[in-house]
Amino acid sequence: MFENIAHAAALVFDPFTLFVILVASVFGLFFGAVPGLTATMATALLVPVTFFMDPIPAIGAIIAATAMAIFAGDIPSVLLRIPGTPASAAYTDEAYAMTKKGNAELALGACLVFSVIGGLFGTIVLAFSAPLLADFALQFSTVEYFWLGCLGLTCAVFVARGEPLKGVCSLAFGLFLAQVGIDVVFGQPRFTFGNLNLSGGIDLVPALVGFFAIPELIRNVTANYGRVEIAEQKLTSIFRGQWELIKKYPWNMLRGNMIGVLIGALPGAGADIAAWVSYAVSKRFSKEPEKFGTGHIEGLVDSGAANNSALGGAWVPALVFGIPGDSITAIVIGVLYMKGMNPGPTVFINTPHMVYALFLVFFLANLLMLPLGWLAIKFARRLLSVPREVLMPIILIFCIVGAYAIENNIFNVWVMLGMGVIGYLFEENGVPTAPAILGVVLGKMIEENFMQSMIKAGGNIGGLFERPIGGTIGALTLTLWAAPIAWLIWRRATGSRSA
Amino acid sequence: MRFSNLVIGAFFIALAIGIIFLSSGFDASAGQRFGPGLFPTCTALLMGAAGSALFIKALLQREVRPWVELADWWREKRLVLNGASIFATLLLYLFFSEVVGFLILVPLLLWGLIALLWGRVWTALVIGVLASLGIHLFFVELLKVPLPWGLVPYFKLL
Numbered sequence: 001m002f003e004n005i006a007h008a009a010a011l012v013f014d015p016f017t018l019f020v021i022l023v024a025s026v027f028g029l030f031f032g033a034v035p036g037l038t039a040t041m042a043t044a045l046l047v048p049v050t051f052f053m054d055p056i057p058a059i060g061a062i063i064a065a066t067a068m069a070i071f072a073g074d075i076p077s078v079l080l081r082i083p084g085t086p087a088s089a090a091y092t093d094e095a096y097a098m099t100k101k102g103n104a105e106l107a108l109g110a111c112l113v114f115s116v117i118g119g120l121f122g123t124i125v126l127a128f129s130a131p132l133l134a135d136f137a138l139q140f141s142t143v144e145y146f147w148l149g150c151l152g153l154t155c156a157v158f159v160a161r162g163e164p165l166k167g168v169c170s171l172a173f174g175l176f177l178a179q180v181g182i183d184v185v186f187g188q189p190r191f192t193f194g195n196l197n198l199s200g201g202i203d204l205v206p207a208l209v210g211f212f213a214i215p216e217l218i219r220n221v222t223a224n225y226g227r228v229e230i231a232e233q234k235l236t237s238i239f240r241g242q243w244e245l246i247k248k249y250p251w252n253m254l255r256g257n258m259i260g261v262l263i264g265a266l267p268g269a270g271a272d273i274a275a276w277v278s279y280a281v282s283k284r285f286s287k288e289p290e291k292f293g294t295g296h297i298e299g300l301v302d303s304g305a306a307n308n309s310a311l312g313g314a315w316v317p318a319l320v321f322g323i324p325g326d327s328i329t330a331i332v333i334g335v336l337y338m339k340g341m342n343p344g345p346t347v348f349i350n351t352p353h354m355v356y357a358l359f360l361v362f363f364l365a366n367l368l369m370l371p372l373g374w375l376a377i378k379f380a381r382r383l384l385s386v387p388r389e390v391l392m393p394i395i396l397i398f399c400i401v402g403a404y405a406i407e408n409n410i411f412n413v414w415v416m417l418g419m420g421v422i423g424y425l426f427e428e429n430g431v432p433t434a435p436a437i438l439g440v441v442l443g444k445m446i447e448e449n450f451m452q453s454m455i456k457a458g459g460n461i462g463g464l465f466e467r468p469i470g471g472t473i474g475a476l477t478l479t480l481w482a483a484p485i486a487w488l489i490w491r492r493a494t495g496s497r498s499a
Numbered sequence: 500m501r502f503s504n505l506v507i508g509a510f511f512i513a514l515a516i517g518i519i520f521l522s523s524g525f526d527a528s529a530g531q532r533f534g535p536g537l538f539p540t541c542t543a544l545l546m547g548a549a550g551s552a553l554f555i556k557a558l559l560q561r562e563v564r565p566w567v568e569l570a571d572w573w574r575e576k577r578l579v580l581n582g583a584s585i586f587a588t589l590l591l592y593l594f595f596s597e598v599v600g601f602l603i604l605v606p607l608l609l610w611g612l613i614a615l616l617w618g619r620v621w622t623a624l625v626i627g628v629l630a631s632l633g634i635h636l637f638f639v640e641l642l643k644v645p646l647p648w649g650l651v652p653y654f655k656l657l
Contacts, residue, residue: 165556166549168545168546168549169507169550169553172542172543172545172549173511176539176546186535188534190521190525191518191521218582221581221582222581224572224575224578390617390626392612392616393608393612393627396585396588397605397608397630397634400592405638408644408645410593414593417586425500428500429502450533450538451533454532
């Protein structure tokens, strides 16, 4: 074990890796702080660049950028009343109300300190729970993976925002996209229409860049933002009063951390949902609920910690089972495959040094957040004044080149454009995008595991329930599928009786 | 562009029918109970069921929304132009990058786009050229991505 940790440390503390982590951190801070640019978009744009790196700098860049972006989203929340990323939306009004009371310094300090604490908590949970789960998952066969994939997709639909029926449509659309290309089990070309470019399937990276970046670009250029008014307040001693907050709200901090990790681990639910739930719980159990909404710091402690701890939580199912906890880890799984670090329990046996390196990067990125976040707050006014009219065109070109660079193929730019249009229409019409992305990522895995299970069981569908763990997960999944229908029938029955 | 739930439901039903139709042509594998058409068909059934439920729900609720509704920004010419410029840039790159080359086309595209969105023509030109060179250097020199040269070699000959 110590040998692996030493090997991991050597990988992480390599000058190039440290340089990449530093640059990615600045990139993440910038993307988080500029309203309209999100952590997911930052991740999607980083992927084409990480394609050319070794696994640890590549993964390290994504971890650092996302952690920084989630925190930096709080900066415009406090100073402009505009959440930098969706993960900050839950407490934007509260944070801005603090600014109006002259407490911007305290609010920003709390956002930074509790983000760091949340991030470190998520990392500790990841570092301890993932190896234990992986040990357990070694007993899994294709049956368990099939059911886990189905369970993951079911969760994604249940926790997605908006109408559940649209969530199912979105999921089915993602599954359909995953089926494009030559079927790996039977060698049958599916939905390729004779196009050779589609034989290998729809490339995940251009699809993700299109799905996440293009809709945001369109939204940004078609919005009337006008001139932003940045609150004029002194932002020099942001750490003043933070220790008192930790002493005053230790339970809030712990609760926020735990909610974040648990929600983060649920497929389809990410940092934004963790922040909303955590803020609501904070208000519900507060001794001073009447103060919420008037610039009260308590909700910020809970949800500020929750959204950053959710990042670590989302990595647990992604690393152990290959099931993404959120959109960011959905992209990360693609990167892990590209880098030969196929997620699953065997990664802990075959390349343990890589896993330890990943944990180390998480710790490092969250610790780096303290000084870099302080600098970002110090230069917040300049960061927020960068004209979006200049940024958006440059990001567009970056998207184009990034999509092209994966295979040096212009067809991928078409894929990005197509997926961008679909992503924009989905968002405009309240069709959640997270289930579609999970469908794309998990579709192939589910189908392959099902087919292999059926070959082993000689085509007997009962084979899916013969193993104790697989059967239990299967029964749970089927119960979840039946639950909405049963609930609907029950509601009809009780409704007609009461009428 | 916002569609009513009736239209969204109908779209997913139509897509599901299309998938089932195409899947029916996949070769059944000899000796196997399940072939390559199984998962696409299951996916289509799921999509069709959800689409139908959405459609029926909208019908029962007598949805009053028009079938297609334009977002607020469609009422402002400037914003429509901004939105269209993103697609125009993408299409121009797709059709002309191989012929014209990255180093000629992208500065022009960036200049046009930044000038349109920001309004400062000459600053836009400087930013466009510098950003294009930066992206080119990063991808071509650092990451060794062969971005299209197009007409650039001819300029070198001159």
